[in-house]
Amino acid sequence: MTRWLGYAALAAVLAVGLAVAADKDKKDEPKDKPAADDKAAKAFTALQADYDKEWKDAGKDDDKRKAVLEKFSKKFLEHAKANAKDDSAVLALEAVLQAYSPRDKVKVRQEALDLLKKEYVKSKSIKNVLPTLARLGLGLSDDAGALEIVKAVAKDHPDKLTRALAMDELSNSLVYRADVASNLIRNESLRSRYEERFGEDFVKKFVDSVDDSKKEAQGLRKTLKDDYSDVLAVVDDTTPTGEGPRVGVKAPEASNDDINGKTTKLSDLKGKVVVLDFWATWCGPCRAMIPHTRKLVKANEKKPLVFISVSCDEKRDTLDDFVSKNDMPWSHWWDGPGGKAAKAYEVRAFPTIYVVDHKGIIRFKSVGFDDQLDSVVEKCIKEAEADSKKKD
Numbered sequence: 001m002t003r004w005l006g007y008a009a010l011a012a013v014l015a016v017g018l019a020v021a022a023d024k025d026k027k028d029e030p031k032d033k034p035a036a037d038d039k040a041a042k043a044f045t046a047l048q049a050d051y052d053k054e055w056k057d058a059g060k061d062d063d064k065r066k067a068v069l070e071k072f073s074k075k076f077l078e079h080a081k082a083n084a085k086d087d088s089a090v091l092a093l094e095a096v097l098q099a100y101s102p103r104d105k106v107k108v109r110q111e112a113l114d115l116l117k118k119e120y121v122k123s124k125s126i127k128n129v130l131p132t133l134a135r136l137g138l139g140l141s142d143d144a145g146a147l148e149i150v151k152a153v154a155k156d157h158p159d160k161l162t163r164a165l166a167m168d169e170l171s172n173s174l175v176y177r178a179d180v181a182s183n184l185i186r187n188e189s190l191r192s193r194y195e196e197r198f199g200e201d202f203v204k205k206f207v208d209s210v211d212d213s214k215k216e217a218q219g220l221r222k223t224l225k226d227d228y229s230d231v232l233a234v235v236d237d238t239t240p241t242g243e244g245p246r247v248g249v250k251a252p253e254a255s256n257d258d259i260n261g262k263t264t265k266l267s268d269l270k271g272k273v274v275v276l277d278f279w280a281t282w283c284g285p286c287r288a289m290i291p292h293t294r295k296l297v298k299a300n301e302k303k304p305l306v307f308i309s310v311s312c313d314e315k316r317d318t319l320d321d322f323v324s325k326n327d328m329p330w331s332h333w334w335d336g337p338g339g340k341a342a343k344a345y346e347v348r349a350f351p352t353i354y355v356v357d358h359k360g361i362i363r364f365k366s367v368g369f370d371d372q373l374d375s376v377v378e379k380c381i382k383e384a385e386a387d388s389k390k391k392d
Contacts, residue, residue: 044092096108102142171224256333293330307331309330
């Protein structure tokens with residue numbers, strides 16, 4: 001059984017989905033739109049809470065986790081069927097898709113996909129799950145059914161903004177696909193691990209898609225800029241493919257309060273090497289990186305290195321609680337979902353890591369952990385120290 005965002009992500013995805021849905025309704029829908037069904041929304045919230053409790057109770061027992069997923073996938077599907085006209089129906093179907101990979105060939109997942117395709121392609125609420133569908137379709141899940149839905153929305157949805165959002169998410173996910181594939185090309189050990197998990201044929205196909213993915217993303221950005229700029233702002237000409245800040249360019253400014261309340265700006269750290277690690281506590285690969293980060297920070301504690309973990313968790317309290325229970329002796333920012341720093345660096349997946357050298361130039365970027373991180377940091381530190389000695 002494979003989870004796209006990892007087992008513990010499901011509750012967080014649902015919570016964020018509701019927050020995003022509420023926010024978009026405020027911005028995009030007419031003020032006289034009828035209020036959502038409070039009964040259905042409360043039922044969905046209660047279902048979330050029940051899932052979260054039972055998942056935590058299951059601990060690390062795989063059999064118990066499997067039972068929880070089976071139980072709640074059915075419950076989420078039942079909620080969607082019983083509350084078809086409420087926004088929470090689409091979010092419930094999203095939860096089912098998140099629980100399993102297409103490779104699991106689970107009946108309840110296929111039912112959720114079929115229901116989305118049949119009933120919601122032209123609905124107002126479909127926009128709330130486009131990011132998930134696009135990522136499932138173009139990421140390592142390789143979910144042809146999810147991709148078909150996003151493409152259908154981009155082509156046929158009656159609302160122009162929703163069509164634009166679908167194209168935007170397709171472009172973002174194509175760039176993410178290209179980023180991951182590029183990491184696999186230059187990192188043989190990482191590629192070997194992926195081949196063991198997904199098979200050599202799949203990884204080869206994924207890796208070979210780099211150029212096509214970038215080209216398709218660029219085409220979508222051009223269409224958005226030419227035909228949809230009246231409803232959706234498009235990334236500026238400095239990043240025409242939506243790839244975000246690139247290696248070799250000046251790092252965008254970023255600032256935030258750390259968990260101790262101290263405000264820090266990236267520009268204030270000039271002269272030091274800065275690692276920006278965009279993550280979330282529910283992200284399995286992010287948590288798996290913590291022991292490595294601890295060693296990296298410890299090894300360079302007397303050197304010009306600042307490691308900043310930028311949390312994109314929904315709640316600040318979640319970050320505070322996690323850090324208090326784990327040995328993570330470095331800087332922590334809480335950016336929240338879709339925060340200013342994540343937007344500036346166009347973060348689409350976790351972890352996304354940037355290394356900024358002592359002159360403020362991006363020297364490294366990876367989506368997911370890349371074992372070249374240490375060598376890049378070491379090289380940048382030596383350069384910073386050499387320049388400091390020259391000044392002295």
